[in-house]
Amino acid sequence: xxxxxxxxxxxxxxxxxxxxxxxxxxxxxxYQNRLYRYLLRLVRDPATAxxxxxxxxxxxxxxxxxxxxxxxxxxxLFAVARNLAIDHLRRSAPESLDEExxxxxxxxxxxxxxEPPAIETVLARERAGRLAxxxxxxxxxxxxxxxxxxxxxxxxxxxAVVLEAPLSTVKTRLRRxxxxxxxxxxxxxxxxxxx
Amino acid sequence: MSEHETIxxxxxxxxAGALDAADEQRVGRHLRGCAACTAEFEQLQGLANSLRRxxxxxPPAPLLERTRARVEWRLAEEAENRWNHRVLVFLILFAWTLxxxxxxxxxxxxxxxxxxxxxxxxxxxxxxxVYTALLWLTGGVAAATLALRRRRERRIx
Numbered sequence: 212x213x214x215x216x217x218x219x220x221x222x223x224x225x226x227x228x229x230x231x232x233x234x235x236x237x238x239x240x241x242y243q244n245r246l247y248r249y250l251l252r253l254v255r256d257p258a259t260a261x262x263x264x265x266x267x268x269x270x271x272x273x274x275x276x277x278x279x280x281x282x283x284x285x286x287x288l289f290a291v292a293r294n295l296a297i298d299h300l301r302r303s304a305p306e307s308l309d310e311e312x313x314x315x316x317x318x319x320x321x322x323x324x325x326e327p328p329a330i331e332t333v334l335a336r337e338r339a340g341r342l343a344x345x346x347x348x349x350x351x352x353x354x355x356x357x358x359x360x361x362x363x364x365x366x367x368x369x370x371a372v373v374l375e376a377p378l379s380t381v382k383t384r385l386r387r388x389x390x391x392x393x394x395x396x397x398x399x400x401x402x403x404x405x406x
Numbered sequence: 407m408s409e410h411e412t413i414x415x416x417x418x419x420x421x422a423g424a425l426d427a428a429d430e431q432r433v434g435r436h437l438r439g440c441a442a443c444t445a446e447f448e449q450l451q452g453l454a455n456s457l458r459r460x461x462x463x464x465p466p467a468p469l470l471e472r473t474r475a476r477v478e479w480r481l482a483e484e485a486e487n488r489w490n491h492r493v494l495v496f497l498i499l500f501a502w503t504l505x506x507x508x509x510x511x512x513x514x515x516x517x518x519x520x521x522x523x524x525x526x527x528x529x530x531x532x533x534x535x536v537y538t539a540l541l542w543l544t545g546g547v548a549a550a551t552l553a554l555r556r557r558r559e560r561r562i563x
Contacts, residue, residue, distance in 0.1 A: 232481065247463065265469075273484075339456070367424055393450060405453045
């Protein structure tokens, strides 16, 4: 199935395939925030996310000739990043990738910023902090699908490529992750209205 | 399972915009007549919207430069390895060609001398083997010396 690419992306990918490193700079700038955010959501540690970010681009540079240009580059790139992150998580926490962890400090710390403290901003930030902390405590397979769907705004078919899973599995994970997150928030902050 | 329960199962996917058109219409019809499901759907939809609006953590500024430098280094290293490999293949082919092409000349020039000493080199195959071994030994020593020197230079750089 052909994928729609943002303007200029195809050209940059084609240039990189020819070994043009200027194209790499363009792609890095294009994906820096999204890729770093995705990796941070998966591994929860900024230093590890940075290292995996670098490894991802090394892998991309090495394997760009294997990329089928009729497919979505986003999905391919995020699949490369995901495989590296999952390998890292397997090595660092081999007991279970689904195990929940109690800490939400890392993601919450990432949300701190120097914006003016208007009351709406403070409330919104608090709410976002609660949500990010709850998300941090979800199992990695749920964080994975939530960030791809809602933050990366990927189509279900693209998510299926990234996860290397059938569409039905993507839907099941998406439903379970949203339900789990909602239950977690209801338990932690009873009465909070998320509408 | 009742229609109400079936629809409740679909609410999360509806909030995530992940239903097909038929299921979406089915959920829409049910929501018009069910206050409980409507409230739950709105909560899920609010949650989905909040997830979309989560602040994006910014990567540290030097990360891009570091990444680019690392990738460039690796690609340069790979290009050098490919070049070295091609040079090695060329040298091997060249050395064999040279060996085989120069053998008749060597044989012609030394046959009288070898015949005078007659140390067992009179047999052609043995002479060729010794000659080839000496050439390759010389080439091997030269290649190893160059490789060691190059490694030292790279370590210093």
